[in-house]
Amino acid sequence: MEKKNNFMQLLMYSIKEKRNWALLSMVIILVTTLMIPYILRADEEIFIMFGIIELFILVLINCLVDNNFLHNEYKLAYYRSKPVTLRKQIIINIITNTLFTAFLLVLIIFSVVFHGTDYEILDIFKTLIPWLAAGILLASLSSILSGNTLMAGAMTIFNFCLPLIFFLVTMFIFSILENVVIGFNLNVLSDYFYNNIYRLDYLYFVIYSDKSIDFIYVLLLAVILIFISLLLHWCIKRRKNENTGFIVFDGYKYFVAVLSSLIIPAFFSVSTSQYISILSRIVISFSLAVLTYYIIIAFIEKSFRISKLSIKVFAVSMVLFSALTGGTVLVANQYKNMVPDPEDVKIAYIGNNSWAVNEVTRFLEDPSRNENMTLNELTRNYGIITFEEIENIESITELHREILNNQEIQGGDYYSSRCIIAYWMEDGSVLNRYYVLKANDSQEDSRAVEIKNEIAHKIINSSEYKRQKYYYLYDEEYYKGRSLYAKLGNNHNILEAFESVNLNDLRDILIIDLDDYIEENKDAFLELTTWYYDKYRGREGYYLEIYEKVSDKDSNYLDELFIDNFTNTLNYFK
Amino acid sequence: MLEVSNLSKKFGDFQVLENININAEKNQIYGLVGSNGCGKTTILKHIMRIYKEDEGYISFDGEEVLEGSEIIKDFYYVQDILYFPYQYTLNKLFQYEKLMYENMSEEKFQYLLKYFNVDGNKVLNKMSKGQKKQAAFVLAIAAQPKLLLLDEIVDGLDGVIKRKFWDVLLKEVMENSMTVIISSHDLKELDNICDKVGIMHEGKILKEENLEKMKEEIKRVQFAVDGEFDLGELKEYNILKTTKIGSVYICTLTGNIEDLRKYLQSNYNLLLFDTLSMSLEEIFITELGGVGYGKEE
Numbered sequence: 001m002e003k004k005n006n007f008m009q010l011l012m013y014s015i016k017e018k019r020n021w022a023l024l025s026m027v028i029i030l031v032t033t034l035m036i037p038y039i040l041r042a043d044e045e046i047f048i049m050f051g052i053i054e055l056f057i058l059v060l061i062n063c064l065v066d067n068n069f070l071h072n073e074y075k076l077a078y079y080r081s082k083p084v085t086l087r088k089q090i091i092i093n094i095i096t097n098t099l100f101t102a103f104l105l106v107l108i109i110f111s112v113v114f115h116g117t118d119y120e121i122l123d124i125f126k127t128l129i130p131w132l133a134a135g136i137l138l139a140s141l142s143s144i145l146s147g148n149t150l151m152a153g154a155m156t157i158f159n160f161c162l163p164l165i166f167f168l169v170t171m172f173i174f175s176i177l178e179n180v181v182i183g184f185n186l187n188v189l190s191d192y193f194y195n196n197i198y199r200l201d202y203l204y205f206v207i208y209s210d211k212s213i214d215f216i217y218v219l220l221l222a223v224i225l226i227f228i229s230l231l232l233h234w235c236i237k238r239r240k241n242e243n244t245g246f247i248v249f250d251g252y253k254y255f256v257a258v259l260s261s262l263i264i265p266a267f268f269s270v271s272t273s274q275y276i277s278i279l280s281r282i283v284i285s286f287s288l289a290v291l292t293y294y295i296i297i298a299f300i301e302k303s304f305r306i307s308k309l310s311i312k313v314f315a316v317s318m319v320l321f322s323a324l325t326g327g328t329v330l331v332a333n334q335y336k337n338m339v340p341d342p343e344d345v346k347i348a349y350i351g352n353n354s355w356a357v358n359e360v361t362r363f364l365e366d367p368s369r370n371e372n373m374t375l376n377e378l379t380r381n382y383g384i385i386t387f388e389e390i391e392n393i394e395s396i397t398e399l400h401r402e403i404l405n406n407q408e409i410q411g412g413d414y415y416s417s418r419c420i421i422a423y424w425m426e427d428g429s430v431l432n433r434y435y436v437l438k439a440n441d442s443q444e445d446s447r448a449v450e451i452k453n454e455i456a457h458k459i460i461n462s463s464e465y466k467r468q469k470y471y472y473l474y475d476e477e478y479y480k481g482r483s484l485y486a487k488l489g490n491n492h493n494i495l496e497a498f499e500s501v502n503l504n505d506l507r508d509i510l511i512i513d514l515d516d517y518i519e520e521n522k523d524a525f526l527e528l529t530t531w532y533y534d535k536y537r538g539r540e541g542y543y544l545e546i547y548e549k550v551s552d553k554d555s556n557y558l559d560e561l562f563i564d565n566f567t568n569t570l571n572y573f574k
Numbered sequence: 575m576l577e578v579s580n581l582s583k584k585f586g587d588f589q590v591l592e593n594i595n596i597n598a599e600k601n602q603i604y605g606l607v608g609s610n611g612c613g614k615t616t617i618l619k620h621i622m623r624i625y626k627e628d629e630g631y632i633s634f635d636g637e638e639v640l641e642g643s644e645i646i647k648d649f650y651y652v653q654d655i656l657y658f659p660y661q662y663t664l665n666k667l668f669q670y671e672k673l674m675y676e677n678m679s680e681e682k683f684q685y686l687l688k689y690f691n692v693d694g695n696k697v698l699n700k701m702s703k704g705q706k707k708q709a710a711f712v713l714a715i716a717a718q719p720k721l722l723l724l725d726e727i728v729d730g731l732d733g734v735i736k737r738k739f740w741d742v743l744l745k746e747v748m749e750n751s752m753t754v755i756i757s758s759h760d761l762k763e764l765d766n767i768c769d770k771v772g773i774m775h776e777g778k779i780l781k782e783e784n785l786e787k788m789k790e791e792i793k794r795v796q797f798a799v800d801g802e803f804d805l806g807e808l809k810e811y812n813i814l815k816t817t818k819i820g821s822v823y824i825c826t827l828t829g830n831i832e833d834l835r836k837y838l839q840s841n842y843n844l845l846l847f848d849t850l851s852m853s854l855e856e857i858f859i860t861e862l863g864g865v866g867y868g869k870e871e
Contacts, residue, residue, distance in 0.1 A: 009673045074657040080624040082674050083647035242585055242616075242625050 007088060014096045018062075025058045025104055033111035044115040048108060052128065055104045059132060060156065062100055063139030066093040068149040073244055080241065087236050090140050097136050105129075126208040130221050135160060137228040144235045145252050147244040155247075158256060163203045165259055170198070172266035172285075173325045179278035181332040182404070185434030186270065187354055188420070192432065195358070246300045253300055254310070258317040261293035289318070339400045340423050340431055342393040347375075347386050347424040350396050350459075351529050354434070356384040357422045361430055376468075380478070385468045392462050396421065399455045399525075400433070406448035409437045409525060416530040449525070456524035465528075466518070472503065472546050472558050473511055483549040484558075486510075488573050490542050498573065503546065506572060510544075513566035542570060575599050576721055576753055581620060581630030583613075590616050591777045594630070598753050598770065603743070605764040605785070606757040607858055608774030614757035615654060617774075618723045621755070622651045634721060647676070650719035652710045654726040654757075658698035664709045665694040668716065675717040683716035690738060703730050711739060715746055722746075724756045728763055740767050765854035773861050780861050785854065792857050793831055794850040796824045800843035807841075808834065814860055822846065826860050 033051035037044040067090070069079045079089060105125070112121060135156065142155035158165075167190075174189040194200060201207040203224075208217055240248055247253040265285035272281065297310045347364075349357055356379075363370055363378050370378055379386055387393055400421050409417065417439055423431040440446055459465055466474040472484055484503035503510075521527050541564035548556045563569050578596035582589070591613045598604035606614050619625045621632055623641040632639040639646060658667060664687070672678040687694050690708045698709055707727060714722055728736045744767065746752050758764050764771070765785070772782040781788070792814070798821050805816055811829030818824075827834070831849055838844045852860075 006673050013670065013673060072657070074653060074655050077619065077622075077624055077651070077653045078657040081622045081649075081651035081653070082671070083649075084674055085642040087642075240626070241619075 006084070007092070010084060010088070011092050011095060014092045015099060018096055018100055021058075021062055022100060022103060025100070026107060028054055028058070029104055029107045030111070033108060034114055037115065044111070044117050045121055048112060048115075048117060048121055051108050051111065052124070055101070055108065056132070056135070058104065059097065059101050059135065060139060060153065063093070063097050063136055064143065064149055064153050064156070066097060067140055067143035067152065070143050070239075070241075071147055071149045071152065071244065076241055076244070086239070087233065090144070090232065090236060094136055094140055097139075098133070101132050101136065105132075123209055126213060126217070127205045130205045130224070131160075133221070134224055134228060137225060137232060141228060141232045141235060144232065144239055145247060145249055147248045148246050151246045155256070158260075162259075163198075163200055165263060167194070167198060167200060168266045168270070169259070169262050171270050172262060173328055175266075175269040176278065176281065176325050177329055177332055179281065180329050181336050182407075183336050183433035183435055184332050185354075185420075188357075188432050188434045191354065191358055192430075195361075245302070254313045254317075257293055257296045257300065257310075258314065260296050261289045261314070261317075262321070264292045265289045286318075290314075337404055338431070339397050339404070340425065342390060342397050344426050345393045345397075345423045346426050347388050348393045348396045349384070349386050349422040350399065350419065351385065352416060352418045352420055353384065354420055356382060357420060357432060360384065360386060360422075360424065364424055379468065380471055385465060387459070387464055389462065389464045392459055392464055395455050395459050399452060399459075402448070402451050402455065403435050403437070407435060407437045408440045408446055408448045409452065410440055410449045410523065411526070416526055419529050452525040453523065456528040457521070460518055460521065460524050460528050466514075470514060470559070470561075472548075473507060473514065479507075485547055485549060485555070487545045487547070488542060489545055501573075506569065509568040509572055510561075510563075510566070513563065513569050514561075517565065542566075544569070575635060576604075576621070576755070577631075577633045578617070578621065579631045579633075581617070581627050581632065583616065583620065583625065583628050589777055591620070591627075594777075594779055596755075596772055596779065596782065598755055600751050600753055601747055602769045603747060603754045603756060603767055605768035605771040605854070606755055606774065607759075607761055607764065607771060607854070608757075609776070610759075612774040613777045614774060615725055618651060618653075618725055618755065618757060621721075621723060622646070622649060647674075648720040649723065650675070650714045650717045650721070651723040652714050652725060652727055654729065656706050656710050658706070658709075660699070662698055663695050664692060664698060664712070667698065667709075668694070668713060671713060671717065675719070677718040679716050679718055682718070683712065686712040686715055686742070689742070690735070704732065704735060707731055708735065711742075715742060718746075718750060718752075720752060722752055722754045724754065726758055727756065728758065728760055736763060743767070761855040761858055762853070768854070771854065773858055775861075788857055789852055791828055792826065792852055792860060793828070794824065794826045794852050794856070795831055795834065796822055796846065796848050796850060797838060797844065798822045798846040799838060800845055803842065808837075811837075824850075826852070826856075 029051050032054060033044070033047050036042070037047040069075045069089075080086065105128075109122065111117075112119065138159045139152070139156045142159055143149075143152040146152040146155050170193060171186065171190050174184075174186045174193075177184050177189065178186045199207075202216070202220060205217070205221075235249070238249070243249075247256065265288040268288055269281055269285050276284075293310075293314050294306060297306055298304055301307070301310070347360070349360065359378065359382055360375070363373075363375060367375075373381075375386070378384075387396060403419060403421070417437045419435045419437055421433045421435070425431065440449055460469075463474065468475075471478045473479070485500045486503050486506055487500040488498035518527075541562070544561040544563050546558045546561065548558060550556055576596065576598040578594055581591055581594040583591040594613075594617060596604070596606075596617070606617065608614050616625065620627055621639065623639065623646060634645050634649075637643065637645050639649075659670070662670070668678070668680075668683055672680075686692075690712060692705060692708050692712060696705075698706060701709060707730065711724075711727060714724070728739055731739065740763075743754060747754055756764065756768070768785050770783065771785050771788060773780045783791070803823070805813070805823070808825070808827075811825075811827050811834045813825050813827045813829075815826040816823060835844075835847050838847065
């Protein structure tokens, strides 16, 4: 006898049963997003955002309530004894909750239309919909994995944050690497990892909030949903219903405990990066990991006595984590002394602005990102100095070798003691190193400091450097056809007032003074690597404010030059 | 026919079931009896595929019982502590279950509502324990399953309702070729209705037998002889338990009673020899006593 397929009937029944929740949710959403802002004549966008938060909460509660039959022995026995497979029951819940969510989204769109709010607010839906779709599946997955509804809620959030947690653990490894291998830096590595390998902005679809939907969006969403569905299918088949409690699967229990035990030490290590020694960092991180693991296992197993298996799992996990960290350190060690052949370098950078390196990298990867802008314009706008001339690239590699050899500099504060060297290679790759330099506080420069200053001196006296640093004087292309002005000021005597002068009248003598100043600079290395060098040196007295007149009313500030020792220029003003 | 073969299950390190074998025929009421926590409910949950066995095999009418298999649509399980969906009445629950059980009979449901005098419009969770049991039983019978699993179904019911339960159950078994597995502590009740019994202790089936046959196998006699008597002489009659009241010996044994009578007559002046009937409860106590249960100091 052929048995009837009752799936559709049960689905319809489940949808009908959802009507009270739908009515209640509708009232909540409409009151918050429509009625209150209408009566108050308030900024409806805030209320729409509030409505979206409510939507998340309502959907999560509904998913957990629908799946909570898995978390009570007698409820579970009732539903599991019925001739409907667990897979079907879960699918029915997922479909019902998807429809429920769609209904709430429509209500929010209705509120947006009603208020005539800028439709751009709906761009958030491009991120919201994948979050909700994945959230509904993750709530079901977490309910299957958990033996308790509160735990299922916590695990839904935990599972949703898993990509972030993995990123944090990777940063943890980088923070240790930073202390062990010279030239490697947590921020540089994590930026590289985030921008080139582990695209969290894609994984969480946040990149689409200001980007239109494309094929990658559809593909990525499909892959994520299929992946969670397959996991769900796998877990449904293997669920041990007798394990009601906090977490049903032993493997998952340890997975959660081990990962969670890494979160707190990772936060500690990342946030204290560069401030404490590697030994202190490892000892404190390990202690925090042990403590966190014990608390989580005690909570999950509802016992203060920790089992031998739990200890074994922790020990093995720590060995694996240490091996992974050690492996990363070993790999990094092979590259720490690497200085490229100047012939292979297309562009080089030396300074203490990691953000500058990222900007140039992004530009070189995709020049269309900055419409109609050349690299020269980009670097000028951002105050970045890059080098393409072979002599300068050779000097930078020479300086790089010297830094590897000895990290001593004369004086310097926190930022000026950070030195980033980046090479954009001819083959398209990027080599990026970050050094923490040691300040020599003695009155006399050591030989190591002198060598660095000698090399840096060559660079800062190059026309390429001057053309970028003082573009308003040395860059003919830039200078042509612009209304550039200079205004004298004196920070010793703010009452001393001066008229602005056209830079045309001043340019030649200013160049002579500036050339002399650079030639005589004893702190060439700091001048080269510290963008706020003048301010750092606390130079006072007369200064020139350089600006461009765009119109009669508007002008663009370009630079501030300290000219206390610029005899020719000061004479001109006298 | 329900066949459970070599079913074993561990909860963590604890062996809950060990090599369980059950054979329940059609038109048969099978009583699953055992000490507290011996694994009766766990077996029923395995049959319903709520739990998955570590080892073993469950089949019904020759077909393996798997989650989602067609045969499981003809199973109905009533658990010991009842659960009903929130705010459901019996009528509403009947409509819900009708979507899942294709043999669910409206006619039988209405008849049983009247027979047990249960209010179909009353919210189930507001009913008394006895009323809930009746409601669950009504639904189970209305579903007309081929295999009905009842876990402590008459626990907490009065005598009249119990009688009604058994009347309905016996009628269903006879008319609809149903197989019923009942787990219960109320051995006196099971004694009257079970065809076959499985006695469990600490996750094992100690004995599975047709109840009548079991009663034939385990017997009790009382006798008295003139003069001194040594019980050690009766070893060959498999004496399980002996009690002496005055000069009268009461023995539970599995050996042949007639041979025992002849032996006593030929060797002693036999003053009294009577065969006593054994109840299921007495058999249960005897069997469990054999494995030391209840004999702890």
